Amino acid sequence: MNLRQSMLLNNLFSSALIxxxxxxxxxxxxxxxxxxxxxxxxxxxxxxxTLAGVMLCLLGGWFTIRSVSNRxxxxxxxxxxSTHQISSASVQVAASSQALAEGTSTAASAIEETSASLxxxxxxxxxxxxHSTSMTRxxxxxxxxxxSCHKSLRETDSCMKRIGDAGDQAAKVIKTSDEIAFxxxxxxxxxxxxxxxxxxxxxxxxxxxxxxxxxATRSAEAARDTERIIGAMSGHIQEGASLVSKxxxxxxxxGDEGKKTNALIKEINAASGEQAQGIVQINQxxxxxxKVTQQAASGAEESASAAEELAAQAQxxxxxxxxxxxxxxxxxxxxxxxxxxxxxxxxRFPANAxxxxxxxxxxxxxxx
Amino acid sequence: MxxxxxxxxxxxGKSTVEREGKYLTFTLHDEEYGIGILKVKEIIGMMPIxxxxxxxxxxxxxxxxxxxxxxxxxxxxxxxxxxxDYTERTCIIVVEISGAxxxxxxxxVVDSVSEVLNIxxxxxxxxxxxxxxxxxxxxxxxxxxxxxxxxxxxxDEILNIDEIAVLERAA
Numbered sequence: 001m002n003l004r005q006s007m008l009l010n011n012l013f014s015s016a017l018i019x020x021x022x023x024x025x026x027x028x029x030x031x032x033x034x035x036x037x038x039x040x041x042x043x044x045x046x047x048x049x050t051l052a053g054v055m056l057c058l059l060g061g062w063f064t065i066r067s068v069s070n071r072x073x074x075x076x077x078x079x080x081x082s083t084h085q086i087s088s089a090s091v092q093v094a095a096s097s098q099a100l101a102e103g104t105s106t107a108a109s110a111i112e113e114t115s116a117s118l119x120x121x122x123x124x125x126x127x128x129x130x131h132s133t134s135m136t137r138x139x140x141x142x143x144x145x146x147x148s149c150h151k152s153l154r155e156t157d158s159c160m161k162r163i164g165d166a167g168d169q170a171a172k173v174i175k176t177s178d179e180i181a182f183x184x185x186x187x188x189x190x191x192x193x194x195x196x197x198x199x200x201x202x203x204x205x206x207x208x209x210x211x212x213x214x215x216a217t218r219s220a221e222a223a224r225d226t227e228r229i230i231g232a233m234s235g236h237i238q239e240g241a242s243l244v245s246k247x248x249x250x251x252x253x254x255g256d257e258g259k260k261t262n263a264l265i266k267e268i269n270a271a272s273g274e275q276a277q278g279i280v281q282i283n284q285x286x287x288x289x290x291k292v293t294q295q296a297a298s299g300a301e302e303s304a305s306a307a308e309e310l311a312a313q314a315q316x317x318x319x320x321x322x323x324x325x326x327x328x329x330x331x332x333x334x335x336x337x338x339x340x341x342x343x344x345x346x347x348r349f350p351a352n353a354x355x356x357x358x359x360x361x362x363x364x365x366x367x368x
Numbered sequence: 369m370x371x372x373x374x375x376x377x378x379x380x381g382k383s384t385v386e387r388e389g390k391y392l393t394f395t396l397h398d399e400e401y402g403i404g405i406l407k408v409k410e411i412i413g414m415m416p417i418x419x420x421x422x423x424x425x426x427x428x429x430x431x432x433x434x435x436x437x438x439x440x441x442x443x444x445x446x447x448x449x450x451x452x453d454y455t456e457r458t459c460i461i462v463v464e465i466s467g468a469x470x471x472x473x474x475x476x477v478v479d480s481v482s483e484v485l486n487i488x489x490x491x492x493x494x495x496x497x498x499x500x501x502x503x504x505x506x507x508x509x510x511x512x513x514x515x516x517x518x519x520x521x522x523x524d525e526i527l528n529i530d531e532i533a534v535l536e537r538a539a
């Protein structure tokens with residue numbers, strides 16, 4: 001049975017009593033005593049009956065009030081308990097909000113540091129990327145230079161071959177002149193033989209033949225010298241040609257290595273580009289994280305202030321409850337007793353709750 | 369005049385007056401030799417030699433010298449030296465060999481021809497005695513020239529005219 005029904009029942013009961021008393025008094029005086037009693041006695045009886053009804057009515061009201069008061073005491077105790085719970089819960093919420101706010105601030109500073117490091121990393125990656133790009137460019141330039149160098153080397157090679165051919169031709173010419181010298185020598189000898197056969201008459205001719213022979217000998221010597229020089233030159237040319245060939249070979253292998261290096265540089269370039277892109281993505285993620293952390297921090301602050309508000313409201317409510325309690329004439333002690341908690345053992349309201357709230361509030365202000 | 373005196377006179381004549389004169393020198397196996405210039409008809413470079421069968425090994429064959437067929441002998445082979453491939457320096461000396469009342473022309477192959485030298489009688493020495501078993505008749509003497517020695521050859525002795533006659537017939 002709830003309070004409302006109980007009160008209604010009480011009212012009905014007392015009204016019935018009053019009506020009953022009045023009716024009985026009136027009926028008695030009207031029907032029974034009409035004949036026996038004087039009108040004064042009848043009036044007195046009517047008043048008495050009415051008074052008795054009123055008395056009965058008051059008695060009923062007292063009972064009603066008493067029962068209602070008892071019920072209110074129970075309700076107040078429950079309310080008080082709830083207020084107490086709310087108050088302590090709000091303190092807890094405030095504390096955890098503070099912890100959350102501290103955590104988010106730590107996270108925010110860590111994120112800031114990470115962001116700075118990332119900035120550095122990003123700039124370094126950019127630098128690396130730039131370097132690798134310019135390296136690729138210079139690699140290409142080197143490759144082009146190597147190509148033209150290779151062409152020059154090939155031209156040198158063919159030039160050396162031409163020089164060698166010219167040397168061979170010169171050697172042939174020298175050989176011919178040597179042969180001519182030999183033939184002249186033979187002719188001179190034959191002339192000397194003829195001069196000798198001519199006896200005294202050929203003496204002058206013999207001298208001429210001797211001179212011709214000397215010339216032929218000198219010519220042959222000159223041819224031999226030239227041949228020797230050309231031979232040495234030919235040797236040098238061959239040496240040069242073989243050196244050029246060797247250089248060409250080495251150049252080929254160098255070209256292969258250069259190609260490999262170029263490919264590697266290009267790979268490095270692509271990788272550093274990807275790296276830079278990845279860092280950009282990481283940066284975006286960090287920014288997102290920062291935003292979320294900021295939101296979390298503001299949420300924590302809001303929840304801390306809400307907890308404060310909640311605690312204040314709980315205090316207010318507790319005050320109002322005290323007023324209501326005093327209205328009903330029931331002390332909080334009895335309420336505590338009724339709530340099943342000894343008043344001297346449990347704290348009615350967390351005594352340090354306002355202080356805690358104050359502390360949390362200061363911390364929040366400081367953090368801001 | 370006794371036999372001995374005649375021989376002595378002959379020797380004297382050979383050693384002094386006859387041996388003095390101009391010689392054509394040539395090389396053979398790095399040694400210098402000389403032939404009396406009046407024996408030499410002509411000096412020619414190497415030319416194609418037509419081999420003739422059934423001839424001694426030293427006879428290389430015959431050449432066509434301006435329409436004249438002349439037998440050619442290799443002096444290295446005649447002297448029992450190692451044969452050598454002919455080079456552009458190799459020459460044929462055409463000599464006139466006399467004997468038995470006739471003169472024939474013959475070519476001799478030498479390594480190379482050097483020069484015509486006038487050798488004084490004082491520079492010519494007799495051939496040393498190598499022992500009686502060795503025939504040195506083909507050597508006229510040893511000519512001292514320029515610190516070295518040139519062996520002067522008697523070409524008539526070297527190329528026996530009878531052998532040449534056989535060759536002539538073959539040619």
